[in-house]
Every structure is written in C-alpha cells, then in structure tokens.
Amino acid sequence: MKFDYVVIGSGPSVYRFLLGMQNSGKKIAVVEKNRFGGICPNEGCEPKIFLEGAARATLTSMRLQGKGITQPAKLDWKELIQQKNKAMASFLNNMQSMYEGLGATTIKGEASFVDQHTIEVNNKKITADNFVIATGKKPHPLNIPGHEYLLTSTNLFELEDTPKNVAIIGSGYVGMEFATLLSAAGVKVTVIVRSGQPLEGFYSQHVHQLVDEMKNSLGINFIFNTNVTAVTEAQTGYEVQSANGNLGTFDKVINASGRVPEINALKLDNAGVEYSNRGIKVDKYLTTSANNIYAMGDIVDKTAPALTSTAQFEADYLSALLTNKTTEPLRYPVIGTVTFTFPQLAQAGISIDKAKEDSNYSIKDIDITQGDFLYAGTDDHARLSLVFDKQNHLVGAAEISQTAVDDINALIPVMAIDVDPEVWKEKMLMAFPGLAYKIRTLI
Template sequence: MYDYDVLFIGSGHATWHGALKLVQAGKKVAFVDGDLIGGTCTNYGCDAKILLDAPFVFVNGLKRYKGIGIEKTPKICWEDLMKYKKQVIQPLPMALEKGIFAKAGMPVIHETARFEDAHTVIAGTKRITADKIVIGTGEHPVKRDIPGKEYIHDSRDFLDLAAFPQRVAFIGAGIISMEFASMAIELGAEVTVIHHNSRALKMYPAKYVDIVVKKMADEGVKFDFNESVERIDKVEDAFCITYQSGRSITVDYVMEATGREPNVDELDLANAGVAYSRRGIQVNAYLQTTTPNIYASGDVIDKRIPKLTPTATFESNYIADHILNPNTAPIQYPVIPNLVFTLPRIAQVGVSVDTALKDPEHYQVVSVPYGKTLLFEAKNEQYADFTFVFDMEHTLVGAAFLSDDAGMFVDLITLIINQKLTKQQLNQMIFAFPTESYGLISMVSGLLK
C-alpha cells in the first residue's frame, strides 16, 4: 500500500494542472518541492517579467506618436515598479498552496526530493511512497566557468533588482538577454550585449531580428558580436569584463543568459533507474521515463519541443490522462507558438520562415507589410510586418510577426493553423472592427484556399 497514488516532484505548471485533474478523478496526490510553490514561471520567470514589462510597452507605443498628439513620454521608475512587482508576485506561492492546492486536498512537502527506488522518495526526514511519480523540476540557468563567475547574475536576480544599475552587460543575445536589454535601455542605463557569434535570436526570422537589433542599437544598446568573455574582475565598485579578443569593458552589473540545464542533480535518478543527460530526462511517447511508473513533464524533459509554460501545462494534463487511462494514445503536440518580448515583439508558429524559404518546392512564403498597409490599425507601428507560410495546397502551416501586438496575432493564427480553417470558414464569421485582429484575419483570409 502506497502513501499516494501519484507523487509530484516540483509544483509548477508541469505538475499541478495534471494533479488537479487526478484529484478530481479520485486520486490521492501530493507535492514535494524545496523551492517556491508554483515554480519558475510563477515566481521569478514569466509572471514577474510580464508585470515589469507592461509599462515599457506603453512608453514604447507613446513614442510612436511623438509629434502627432504626444509631446512628452513618461519616465519609468524602476524602484516603484519593483515594489509593485513584489506586492503582486510574492503572495502567489501561498495563494496557490493555501488556495487551489488546499481546497483540492493536495498537500505539499517543503523539502528537496531524492529517489530511494522507483516508488520511494526521501524528502528531508520523510520517506514517501507512491504508485506513480511525476518529475517536473524544471531547469536552472547555466553559468560559465570562468575567473570571476561569482560576479555573474542570472534572470532570477535581475527580476528582483531593488535599484537599477547604470551600466549593464548581458552575456548572450538570446530571448532573455534581448528582452531585458530592451527594458534596460529605456531606463537610461548604458547597455552592452555580448554574443559569441553575429546573430541574435537565431531561432527567429533574421529580417525581423535585424529590425529589432537596429532599433535597440539606435536607442543606445551596444552589441559586441563575435566576442566571448574570458574573465571578470572586480574593480572597486565596478566589474571589468575581458573578452578573448583582448578588449574589455567596465560595467556595474553582469547578467548571463546563455542557456539552461535540467534540475536533476539532486534527485538520485539512478536509484530509480531513470535515464537522463545534460539535455534532460529521457521519455517515451507517453512521457514515461525508462522506469514506466515514473513520468517527466515540462522543461526537465530532453525534447525538441519548445520548453514553454503552455507546453508544460499541456504535458501535465496529458500525463494525468495517461495515468487515468493507460490506453491513451501517444502524446500529439499541436503547433506551438512562441514569442520574444522585445520591443517590438517577434512571434512565430508552425513551419518557420527560414525552413520554408529553404524548401520552395513544398512551401510558399507571403510577406505583408502590415504597418504600412493598415497604419491606423497598427498603432503607428510602421515597421510591423507579417509573414505567412503556406503548403502547396495553400493551407496555412506557419507564420511570423513583428509587432507589439505579435502575441495576440500569433495566438489567432495558431487557432487557424490547428483547426486548418479555410477562407470560406473564416468568411462565415464576423469579427469586431476596426481592430488589429480584424486586420490580420482580413489579410490571411484573402490568402487561404
């Protein structure tokens, strides 16, 4: 007899959605988590980022109307914004545990978990057994092993800065660095982005990335491409970053965002026969690990699917379905949109633009200068642009967007792609006008079969 039907290691989106479904089906579940309840996204990731980001979006939009109705744009006070962030975000773990979890009868053991065997977890002084176990421990930022690495901060540190530094260096030109650099330059900081090659945001369409990089550079961001950090030295109250090329810069704050690794080191997975690598835990098409009664969910999985919060939620719900019905079909992922919160945003979904351009025999790429075509709907975003990818039957299979509203656009297109909607089906619907989404739907409707 086990203590629980299902034990979840980790309490973020990769676990609790499925746990709730299992409880509602009559299963006895519990969580083991030595960190904040709710995981990275809730506490020091997505939620904190989008809260802090909102004023920057407003200011960026107002700047586009300078001289045509707006004469002076407001300044953002980071200190006040951070106080507000803490008021909103800090109560969330307790709200989850004492609210959703407690009402559902899902207890939390506040300890770090390690496996004793395939059905047993040690959490502090407690020995807990379960029929099924779900690992949803996520990832942590990678910090390069160089002299002075103790001076490097990560995204969690940045999102909790009490006062904003005057000179900031971001190591890496991926999503997190580019998002934070977009904010830092608006606050008046001297911003440097250091990247080991010549391409920022390599997973996104180059033509859109180039526009974002140019805009950020025009605002004052300095991009040191084709440079790698060799060492960091503390010089009084500042930090000297030396590149392998021999060049150096002096800043007040160094943040690195060059990758993430799975949180598996403390789990003693070998005791449970669970295979893993530095890329994550190995799973089959049912999200089972090499030990079938143990599942993995979310960012801790070794997978090619984008490691995003909605993906983790999707996997969590799938695992619950499979536990309740072992005959459930293998997991089938729909197209997954992803979005980088620069200013402007870049979003994409489905077949990528780069893939389509390299394969003209199977795909057709159509670009629409949205900002120039429908400027009154595009909120004066003259650079706003849409790119659609069609197969040879002219069914929409992918898209990319450059706009502050790219998130809304990509969600609408994701629905159209997943449902394989045709021009006739869209034309049978009536949408609000004049809205940004109406403009998008009008454009794509005219291009569909």
C-alpha cells in the same frame, strides 16, 4: 509515507496536473525545494509580463513624441519593482495552499531517488507507486573566474536600484527581454552574443531587423561572436573579459546564457531513469525508462519548445492518460511563441527559415505598415511572413511588430483548423477595427 503519485516540482504544469487528477481518488504529494509555483510565477514569465507592460507603455510614448505626445513617460524602476512585489505577494503566498486545496499533500524539501519507488526528502523516505518529475530548468552556470559577481533573472526581479549600465551575457528570451526592460528604464545596455545571431529559432530576417531596432531606437549595444572568459571586480564596477580583450566596465553583469535541466540532485541513476544534458528522456506517453516514472515540462528532453504553455499541455495530457481518459500518444497542437522585446517577435507553425528550404511550401511576405491599422504611426517596420502548403492551407506565420503576439495568436486557429483561408473567412468575422481583423485582409 506512501502515496499513489509523488510529483517532484511545483510549477504551472503541476497545478494543471492536479486539476486533472482532482477526482481520481489518488493520494498525491507535491515536493518542492524552493518556492511553490516554480519559476514562472516567482521569477519568470509572470513578473516579467508585469514589468513589460510598463516598459511597453514607456517605449511607445517615446515613439509618439512629436506625433501628438509632447512629453514621453519616464519609467521609475524602483517603484515598478515595488508594485510588482505588492501585486504578486498574495498570489505567491497562496500557491502552496492552492495545491493543498486540490487535494495534494505538500512537502518542502529537496527530493532524490533511492530506488524506483522511493525518494528521500529531508532525510526521510517517501514511497510511491508512481512519480512525476517536473523540476524544470535553472539558469545555466558560467564556470568562469568571477562567476560569483554575476546576477541572474532571479536577482534582477528583486533589484530596486537601477544601474547606470549593464552587460547581459546571452541573447535568448531572457537576455533580449531584459535588455528591453532595462533600456526602457534608462539603463545603458550591452548584450554579449556568443554567435552571430540572437534568438536562435526565430525567423532570422526578423531577428536582424529587431537587432537594428534595438540598436537604433533603444541605444542597445551588441557584441557578436564573443565568449566571456572572466569577470573581475573593479573600482567602478565589474570588468568583463573575453579572448579578444576587455569588453568594458559595468555596474552589473547579468548571466542570461541559457537554462539547463534541474536534474543533478535527483539521483536519477538510482531509479533507472535515462537523461541527457537536454533533460529527461521520455517516450510518446511521457514515460521515462522507468515505467512508473513520468516527466513533463521543461525538464523533458524534447523537440517542442520549452514554454509554460507546452508544459501545461503536457500536464493536461498526462493527467488524462493516468485517469484513463485517453490511450493516445501525446500530439502537440500548433504552438505559438513570443519574445516580449520592443518590437515583439512572434511565430507559430512551420518556421519561415525551414519553409524557405522546402519546395512544398510557399511564403508570403507582407509589409503591415501599409494599411489601416497603424495606431498613431509608431510601428514603422512591422512585417508578417506567412507559410502555405500545396493545398493553400496556412501552416506557419512569423511577425515582427509591436502587436506581434496578438496577431500570431489570431492566426493559430486558422492553422489549427487546417482549411483554405477562404473557408476560414466564411466562418469567422473578427471585431473591426481590432488588431485581429487585419488578419482577414492579409491571408
């Protein structure tokens, strides 16, 4: 089989890429070894946000007890998982046909390069003028004794029976969000943190505040500066060992220690594609060291955050580049990111920690509990930090609150248009008393 483009992987970036290439007249194939749609809709952000809605409602009702709510909600994990599966079944079952509807030939199997113009899938050779690698990342394997007992996010999304207590190894997005979800379901959670702080990359002051909230309000236990060395089967569950001794016995142990590039099976050396342990190396046009092979999404070794939004942005750019709609290099916009904990952490633009080390920036810290937008008084510790440059333009923001993602998303246009906040206020008037309106009073 011969194609103009073969895309390896089928995540959200691939869907965007196919949309951009739809009227190009090019013959395109998409190769996927697992489930079409990739990690995000199958075992990542889409099922997570479905569960998060119920968890947030449950935790909010707990906060409102004694403030007008007499009986807090109780989350039925088994029923929630069943509802998630039901809600997403038709969408996920149609992913492959959606790609075919955009003109692509879909091929199920694992791809590996034979040379710069050839891959092998299911013992058959497929040739193409160009390739796009979008295989994403997979859970970081923990090579320790007892690793076979560990669950990952994939298993957890299918777990119908709620364990009484779990240990979560890792404290990035996945670890902290699952700690929140399981805690809302009444599970006793212990988070094992390799360093002294979870969620590296978020504003450290807000992270410390979040940890205090999760400990005091949700009863989550944190063990810091600890590496797990082994997991052993016990009569009542699994014992987790560290260099300092036994950390406890748990019904389930979850590996949330990070994600690594899905790269090994590709045999990139055969095609002359350079890579590192962070992913595939690309230039400012998303071109690899082999000039007919491109990469996009989480598989790329990049400084931009590995998010669905950045992957789709790269896909839009790459399809525009390959259809001669642009000749410019890739330039990322203002990027927002959020962790769906309770409360949420969200941020965009210049980080607060970085701005504190640079005299070119000034920082405004705001206690947003002191205002007119406290809904029933459930958000007692909400804080917003803003970064301004020498021209008084807003260039960064970080927030901890139950509505942080909405607030930061409302601030991103202010950063993107790069004007004095007073000019922005003249051009935009948000609906009152919506959450976005309070931004007007804060900048």
